[in-house]
Amino acid sequence: MELKQYPRGRMLEGARYIEIINENIERGRIRFALFDFDGTLSLIREGWQGVMIPMMVDILMALNTGETREEIHAIVQEFVTRLTGKQTIYQMMELAEQVRKRGGTPKDPLEYKWDYLHLLWERIEDRVKGLKEGRYTAEQMSVPGALDMVAALKERGVTMYVASGTDQPYVLDEAACLGLPPYFEDRIYGALDNYESFSKAILIKQIIKDNHLHGSEFVGFGDGYVEIENTKEVGGIAVGVATDEARREGIDEWKRNRLIDAGADIIIPDFREYRRVIGYLFAEE
Numbered sequence: 001m002e003l004k005q006y007p008r009g010r011m012l013e014g015a016r017y018i019e020i021i022n023e024n025i026e027r028g029r030i031r032f033a034l035f036d037f038d039g040t041l042s043l044i045r046e047g048w049q050g051v052m053i054p055m056m057v058d059i060l061m062a063l064n065t066g067e068t069r070e071e072i073h074a075i076v077q078e079f080v081t082r083l084t085g086k087q088t089i090y091q092m093m094e095l096a097e098q099v100r101k102r103g104g105t106p107k108d109p110l111e112y113k114w115d116y117l118h119l120l121w122e123r124i125e126d127r128v129k130g131l132k133e134g135r136y137t138a139e140q141m142s143v144p145g146a147l148d149m150v151a152a153l154k155e156r157g158v159t160m161y162v163a164s165g166t167d168q169p170y171v172l173d174e175a176a177c178l179g180l181p182p183y184f185e186d187r188i189y190g191a192l193d194n195y196e197s198f199s200k201a202i203l204i205k206q207i208i209k210d211n212h213l214h215g216s217e218f219v220g221f222g223d224g225y226v227e228i229e230n231t232k233e234v235g236g237i238a239v240g241v242a243t244d245e246a247r248r249e250g251i252d253e254w255k256r257n258r259l260i261d262a263g264a265d266i267i268i269p270d271f272r273e274y275r276r277v278i279g280y281l282f283a284e285e
Helices: 049-061 069-082 088-101 109-133 146-155 168-177 200-210 225-233 253-262 274-281
Strands: 032-035 159-167 188-191 218-222 237-241 266-268
Touching: 032 200, 049 069, 049 088, 049 109, 069 088, 088 109, 088 159, 109 168, 146 159, 146 274, 159 168, 159 200, 168 188, 200 218, 200 225, 218 225, 225 237, 225 253, 237 253, 237 274, 253 266, 266 274
Parallel strands: 032 159, 032 218, 159 188, 218 237, 237 266
Antiparallel strands: none
């Protein structure tokens, strides 16, 4: 999938990698923060695309349209990536539409979703159980520095939310495995089967309205297009977390460019430099 390549922004002096894309944000006023979950805080579901995309390719290939596997893969990769950050059901709705376009009779998108979740569980079951049994630590299954970041923000009195495109029961369970509830309390949200009743945009607008916030009092952290775009729509500060999930180290260049395209003001690879990130956001450097 082609994506515009962006030149480097200004690197924060003395930092390993904190890239300032937009110098014009109003810093020092943050009161509320929203975090995406998968890929931003949690790595429990690292590799989910490698489960979803092949499943969808197999479904479309079975229709025998004459398209090559490579052609189908490119189509699926495009819409899966484009819809990342929205509830999983939207990707399944697009799959159903692709089946219909090829003359097939699709399943209900919810059925596709449960098929995918069954396959994904095979990949992540050991991670979840390992966390619960103490074989893995929360640090091993989270984006580096994420737990330190949320602890430091809480210490500063910032009210924090989690908003995920993953189904709510799974988000709550996996967030508990990572020890996140003390920082977010009851403000952890995920997708619902009644998908129109929840979205990141709805939640963000509700936070702004309920707390009478001006844009720069709100910051959104995420590795996907949706939460960055939604944050900028309300005038907030958007921090793109361009994590290389498999290596847990360095920048994923494709993510970086996509996040900048969505409107990210700052790009970081993870939260290892959380003190510097917070210092910048609070106008202390």
